[in-house]
Amino acid sequence: MATETLTLGKALNTGLRRALETDPKVIIMGEDVGKLGGVFRITDGLQKDFGDQRVIDTPLAESGIIGTAVGLAIRGYRPVCEIQFDGFVYPAYDQIVSQVAKMHYRSGGRLSIPMVIRIPFGGGIGAVEHHSESPEAYFAHTAGLKVVTCSNPQDAYVMIQQAIASDDPIVFLEPKRRYWEKGQVDLEAPLSEAYPLHSARVVRPGTDVTVLAYGPMVRTCLEAATAAAEDGRELEVIDLRSLSPLDLRAAYESVKRTGRAVVVHEAPSNIGLGAELAARITEECFYSLESPVLRVTGFDTPYPAARVEEEYLPDLDRVLDAVDRTFGW
Amino acid sequence: MAKGDPGGTTRSRRPAPRSKKGAAGNPELVQLLTPDGERIDSATGPDGTEYRVDFTDEEYRGLYRDLVMVRKLDAEATALQRQGELGLWASLLGQEAAQVGSGRALRSQDMAFPTYREHGVLYCRGIDPIMPLGLFRGVDQGGWDPNEFKFNMYTIVIGAQTLHATGYAMGITMDGKIGTDDGEAAIAYFGDGATSQGDVNEAFVWASVFNAPLVFFCQNNQYAISEPLERQTRVPLYQRAAGFGFPGVRVDGNDVLASYAVTRTALDNSRHGQGPSLIEAYTYRMGAHTTSDDPTRYRIASEVESWQAKDPITRVKAFLEKQQIADAAFFAEVDEQARRESVHLRERVLNMPNPEPVTMFDNVYPNGSPLLDEQRATFNRYMESFEGSAH
Numbered sequence: 001m002a003t004e005t006l007t008l009g010k011a012l013n014t015g016l017r018r019a020l021e022t023d024p025k026v027i028i029m030g031e032d033v034g035k036l037g038g039v040f041r042i043t044d045g046l047q048k049d050f051g052d053q054r055v056i057d058t059p060l061a062e063s064g065i066i067g068t069a070v071g072l073a074i075r076g077y078r079p080v081c082e083i084q085f086d087g088f089v090y091p092a093y094d095q096i097v098s099q100v101a102k103m104h105y106r107s108g109g110r111l112s113i114p115m116v117i118r119i120p121f122g123g124g125i126g127a128v129e130h131h132s133e134s135p136e137a138y139f140a141h142t143a144g145l146k147v148v149t150c151s152n153p154q155d156a157y158v159m160i161q162q163a164i165a166s167d168d169p170i171v172f173l174e175p176k177r178r179y180w181e182k183g184q185v186d187l188e189a190p191l192s193e194a195y196p197l198h199s200a201r202v203v204r205p206g207t208d209v210t211v212l213a214y215g216p217m218v219r220t221c222l223e224a225a226t227a228a229a230e231d232g233r234e235l236e237v238i239d240l241r242s243l244s245p246l247d248l249r250a251a252y253e254s255v256k257r258t259g260r261a262v263v264v265h266e267a268p269s270n271i272g273l274g275a276e277l278a279a280r281i282t283e284e285c286f287y288s289l290e291s292p293v294l295r296v297t298g299f300d301t302p303y304p305a306a307r308v309e310e311e312y313l314p315d316l317d318r319v320l321d322a323v324d325r326t327f328g329w
Numbered sequence: 330m331a332k333g334d335p336g337g338t339t340r341s342r343r344p345a346p347r348s349k350k351g352a353a354g355n356p357e358l359v360q361l362l363t364p365d366g367e368r369i370d371s372a373t374g375p376d377g378t379e380y381r382v383d384f385t386d387e388e389y390r391g392l393y394r395d396l397v398m399v400r401k402l403d404a405e406a407t408a409l410q411r412q413g414e415l416g417l418w419a420s421l422l423g424q425e426a427a428q429v430g431s432g433r434a435l436r437s438q439d440m441a442f443p444t445y446r447e448h449g450v451l452y453c454r455g456i457d458p459i460m461p462l463g464l465f466r467g468v469d470q471g472g473w474d475p476n477e478f479k480f481n482m483y484t485i486v487i488g489a490q491t492l493h494a495t496g497y498a499m500g501i502t503m504d505g506k507i508g509t510d511d512g513e514a515a516i517a518y519f520g521d522g523a524t525s526q527g528d529v530n531e532a533f534v535w536a537s538v539f540n541a542p543l544v545f546f547c548q549n550n551q552y553a554i555s556e557p558l559e560r561q562t563r564v565p566l567y568q569r570a571a572g573f574g575f576p577g578v579r580v581d582g583n584d585v586l587a588s589y590a591v592t593r594t595a596l597d598n599s600r601h602g603q604g605p606s607l608i609e610a611y612t613y614r615m616g617a618h619t620t621s622d623d624p625t626r627y628r629i630a631s632e633v634e635s636w637q638a639k640d641p642i643t644r645v646k647a648f649l650e651k652q653q654i655a656d657a658a659f660f661a662e663v664d665e666q667a668r669r670e671s672v673h674l675r676e677r678v679l680n681m682p683n684p685e686p687v688t689m690f691d692n693v694y695p696n697g698s699p700l701l702d703e704q705r706a707t708f709n710r711y712m713e714s715f716e717g718s719a720h
Contacts, residue, residue, distance in 0.1 A: 027503075053503050058535075059531070059534050059535055059538060061531040061534065061535070063492065063527060063528055063531055064492060064495075064528075064531035064532070064534070064535050066492075067489065067491075067492025067493060067495070067496065067528055067531070067532070068492050068493075068495050068496030068499060068532075068535055069496055070492065070493045070496060071442075071492065071493040071494060071495060071496025071497035071498070071499070071500065072496040072497065072499060072500045073496075074475055074476065074481065074493065074496075074497055074500075075496070075497045075500030075501070075504070076500070077500055077503075091527070094486065094489065094528075095489065095492065095528075098486050098489065099484075099486070099489055099493070102470075103482070104692055104693070104694065104695055105470060105472075105692050105693055106470040106471070106472045106482055107470075107472035107473065107474060107475075107482060107692075108469060108470065108472040108473075108692055109691065109692035109695075110472060110473060110474035110477075111472075111474055111475060111476075111482075112695045114695075143693055144693055144694065146694065146698075166695075166696060167695035167696060168694045168695055168696050198699075244700075245698045245699050245700040245701075246700070247699070
């Protein structure tokens, strides 16, 4: 297996390059994705190599990006749209929810909109307002959209290609604070044999508590598991990867063994992914549970000022605190 | 060119009527047929473009037939709603000329993006008028394959389709399908109310900077439900185009000939690589916004009457009679065809089956979803639990 060490950002860049090479109908569009290579450089060098007809710098209008991408999809293209930051996706929300998500249904299955909407999401980079949000619940709640997120360079490289190859419209959330973290990436394994896109994965086996996370929180939870192990407690960490549809087969199996579950995400708790996960696990694993499913999340405030975001975001200590509390029942 | 009247068989062209100053001297409104049925030889747009049509008698008769058919089918749909057979209907009454004129101006390779009121354009594309009625009857979402008919699905969210049309037109350019007579173009339909939407203004920007082969066709029917034009704009709508960097023209939207001429010219300019343009078809919504609306609450009868005098069909009939292009037998035959087709439409609407409830789970995703599979199975078990019971 030929692997290379790549940052998560470079893995995405390489995956996008592969997608452009593989299918001439794939196009990339967004603000500053061309010469600049995107504000996070995820599309670095792609316009230079594939031209400005395939890597398109758009006017500064998010609804326009998604709305024109719908038309391009009707025309037979496979648009990969970049929204520059999580907090800037809302002008496009109508197009995403009322058009992208519903056109296949509206057409009675005759038309597909094979679109990927890439959104850097989450906090932890010391940014100003609107640059650190976690809007996944808005999209996961919408029928007709699929929502995925990657937590490491290998998944980033594979999942972006799988999302582009899928005929479903997919919101692809990128954990922006992990863009610079490195990992081994297998660049040669065929996509057709890759781990399925909409499947969760156990990233650390354990016996005592099941911890469910996705995107930027996976690493936080793995660190918590390492710390817990020093105290003699084995956490099983599951990277959900797909937020819609959720794949909870591994979670159910795990919770039935451990009897305890903690859900971790940056987004606020109220009506969030954690609520859905807690409900589903309770329904499926009721007789195995030793404690309620607990949530470790951001608070129900607007995303706060950067100097207090460390207190807002779930971290190792808050995860371990919740783990401890599952033993308090 | 018109439905049922393949042009070119009897090309006996009528000598061009005498040029009238009227619209030619009024660049605010392109008009080729007055409300009294007087033909105007040519009319000049604000940018100096000269508009004219050169139809055979048969083509003139075809346009008349289209107008009558479209109005009759629309009236039938309104009646079906009143009788409880449709949940809702958005009537095009009064806008027949704008829709037939522009619809017939499309070439077969062109793509149209309608709102929910473009029944006349749909008809002129040769599409079965039953197709959108599933949406209004509530038996489906009104869907079809846009590429099969070169006619996108009806879009209900105001203005959203203008961006879809823009993207599609960008795709035409990317596919290299412009620059020749065989080139393609797209047309986006919307109303005066939609011009206030962000999406429409974004579509203007995008189409402009990408030089998209797209015609923005605004039917200014004077009302967005109850709100008059004055609540949407301080300038004539067609003049907005200048600020976005492409030409705009206002046409008499109750004049099928002028509507045809400006749309044909605009589409051909687009297909030859000249980019987008805006047409404001100045017309009037004679009926309610939809069957749920009551226009007597916000407009006076005399206003409606003044527009009745500009009726799009009356003037064509007057012209055909005056020029002896059609006789009483023709008009009777058209009426009879319209009656027959509307009865046929009614019968088919009444025979539209209700969908099986479980089909609501179908076609949410091209690749399906385990969540929906689970919900479908649960739903089926639940429904089966009633079998054999008194329910």
